[in-house]
Amino acid sequence: MNAPVPTLSVVIPVYNEESWVPRCVAALVESLERAAWEAQVVVVDDGSTDATGDRLAELAKTHGITVVSQSNRGRFEARKAGLSEATGQFVLLLDSRVIVEPDALTYLRDQLVEHPERKVWNGHITVASAGNPYAGFMAGLVKIPWRRYCADPRLTSFGPDEFDLYPKGTGFFVAPRTTLDGAVLAFDSLYDDVSLASDDTKVLRWIIDRERINISPGFAAVYNGRDTLEKFAKQSLYRGTTYVDSYLTSAGPARTALFGALGVGVVAVAMLVRKPKTTIAAGVVGCAAAGAAVRRCGATPGEARAVATLLPLFAGGFGLGVLRGLFLAAKAWLRR
Structure with a gap:
């Protein structure tokens, strides 16, 4: 018998992304609706100085998202604040420049129900590089260390010994809330200033020592990178x-x-x-x-x-x- 559909929370940290956060939330909502999966959506405004706050107020009225505001302390602290509000059994970490594919959450829901042992998922990210050489550079560069997957994307999983060889990041990443809470609690940077710390690799290393990370083209999204020389x-x-x-x-x-x-x-x-x-x-x-x-x-x-x-x-x-x-x-x- 398949496991029941788990409850889901989505945590989106945002800083000065007035043009991207409405697109991010709209794509997320569409994917959730196609999956017939209700979710708590928490957006943390990390001290934005543009019109991001106004956009979030509009999204709260339209989609019922929860908005948390704080002074600018960096992505790690923003995610930490969002996790403290999360109530779902699973938490999807999502960056505001990431546009979820329409069927991605249907795929994820089915995987969590049919294969409950596959608890942790890294998103399959396609970079929107057409006409944007700066995003294209970043997308191309990682193809070398991650060539094992990038040359032939398919459902797979990897453990601690293969950590450096597969795509990973927390811009589109899902895990049990208790697992993420443990990773955040154990987080330790070499730096005093956590805003300059590695807020994804440190978290992922803690997780992969406890659970294998799964990745598949079915759980996909598009990342929109920086688009100016500066x-x-x-x-x-x-x-x-x-x-x-x-x-x-x-x-x-x-x-x-x-x-x-x-x-x-x-x-x-x-x-x-x-x-x-x-x-x-x-x-x-x-x-x-x-x-x-x-x-x-x-x-x-x-x-x-x-x-x-x-x-x-x-x-x-x-x-x-x-x-x-x-x-x-x-x-x-x-x-x-």
């Missing part, structure tokens, strides 16, 4: 900072890549000073090779071009973020 540069810096918090103390391919990238960066700077023309030429060849590599791993032609074109800018921002992360970690370690 936002791309800021995101690159932020990614470098959170990467240190994610992997500095965790042995595996990702930490090896971190140290390898630091070594390559030091050598590249030294070579640029001594032999600038040769270094620049080698960089051009390396960027072209990177574009070809992500293409072979399942990236679209546009994503591959974005990787080949934007890699130097990303590397610079990411490298600065890594240095910032190492500084913040050392500062916190010395204080503690």
